[in-house]
Amino acid sequence: MLSLIALSGLIASAVAVEPFWNEPDTGLETYLHSTNWTEGTQPLLKDMRGIPDFDFAARQSLDGQKYSFYRTANAGEWSYRNNLEIWSKVHFRTRHLTDVTKVNQTLATTILGYNFSAPVFISPAARGAYGDPDRAELNFVEASAKENTLYTAALYASKTIEEIAAAKSNDTLNGPQVLFQQIYTNANLSVTWDIIDRAEKAGAKAFVWTIDAPATSVRHRAARYDTTNANAVTSALTWDIYDQIKNHTKLPIIPKGITTVEDALLAIEKGAKAIYISNHGARQLDHSPSPLEIAYEIYRNAPEVFTKVEVLADSGVRYGSDVLKLLALGVKAVGLGRPFMYANCFGLEGVTKAIQILKSEIAADAAQAGIQDIQKIPTSILNLRALEPTVFLQEGTKVTGSL
Ligand SMILES: Cc1cc2nc3c(=O)[nH]c(=O)nc-3n(C[C@H](O)[C@H](O)[C@H](O)COP(=O)(O)O)c2cc1C
Secondary structure (H helix, E strand, O other), X not given: OOOHHHHXXXXXXXXXXXXXXXXXXXXXXXXXXXXXXXXXXXXOHHHOOOXXXXXXXXXXXXXXXXXXXXXXXXXXXXXXXXXXXXXXXXXXXXXXXXXOOOHHHHOOXXXXXXXXXXXXXXXXXXXXXHOOOOOOOHHHHHHHHHHOOEEEEOOOOOOOHHHHHHOOOOOEOOEOOOEEEEEOOEOOHHHHHHHHHHHHHOOOOOEEEEOOOOOOOOOHHHHOOXXXXXXXXOEOOOHHHHXXXXXXXXXXXXXXXXXXHHHHHHHHHOXXXXXXXXXXXXXXXXXXXXXXXXXXXXXXXXXXXXXXXEEEEEOOOOOHHHHHHHHHOOOOEEEEOHHHHHHHHHHHXXXXXXXXXXXXXXXXXHHHOOOOOOOOXXXXXXXXXXXXHHOOOOOOOOOOOOO
């Protein structure tokens, strides 16, 4: 007869929930303990092998207040966890024996007509000086120039728009460096016009207009240190303001924070050339969907969105394979926020290494997945059935069992 203890053990394991890993255990700590690394100090850059390693490293070197500002998410952080975990629901359907020897040469892409070496970019994130007090966002500009990738500067960057522009390179592999500028709008639009004018003068090539921060956000982890949101004021956000911005600038305006097919379609109707799907790294609203779920909702209801406009995406991307999954659904380029803020604790070399890790993972994983051309990944490379039961379907959209 089973003893009570054995029985309760069996029940516990039957209902056991996998623990959440902020960074999956791939041996970093075990390895560091075998070296002369001291807990609570920054490890060596050479020991950063994957993007999540930078989170671990930043937690060692930043004080609690600064790390919490970078790491925080909304409320119970369920969306934060979902952003990181959702990827494992969608498996690859690798076709073997396809010739993938030239896949490395297909990493380069364009975003709004500008050439870049890879479909990854640095998302706009405030307060770069927490990671590198002197150089702050200048490392993002210079690393992006070196690697020929896109950097989207945040309105609430530690450096001014002009300081960031002054750090641009005039001769990347594709000519003068291209930067996009993120903006928030608040009730006093004259402030916005001033920012737009300054960014245009500084040479920004597009505006990323953040639409998912209409109010201050509940962030307990940061609040413990009395740290407020970068954007603590209530923003003025309507499609009418989109029209007003459009009347004020000739540059493309990319709405950032699209989470539904309806808003994606509205943005197209309004004339957007690109949209940006994101839940702001789960920093705004708990239980908002991950970019994989958003991209899938759009793919199932209105796949034409991906050809009518360029779709950018971010939130929870940590591996080359995450990028490939979004690209396979039609996304054009993928951003990362926190990982670059953490990598900035190592300065320019850290940010550069993070971009390089992503590029090599994308190319290696593409080859492993039998992808020949990273710019033309067939959606059939993904088994998406796990997303189907919960996807929102508009009236008339077919439920399908054969994806
Ligand atoms: C520290 C920090 C500050 C951020 N500041 C802004 C901001 O000022 N404007 C904005 O649109 N998004 C901001 N974001 C959101 C990022 O642009 C991006 O959507 C998010 O970080 C992506 O998720 P990830 O961190 O999991 O990669 C910020 C994110 C972080 C981590």
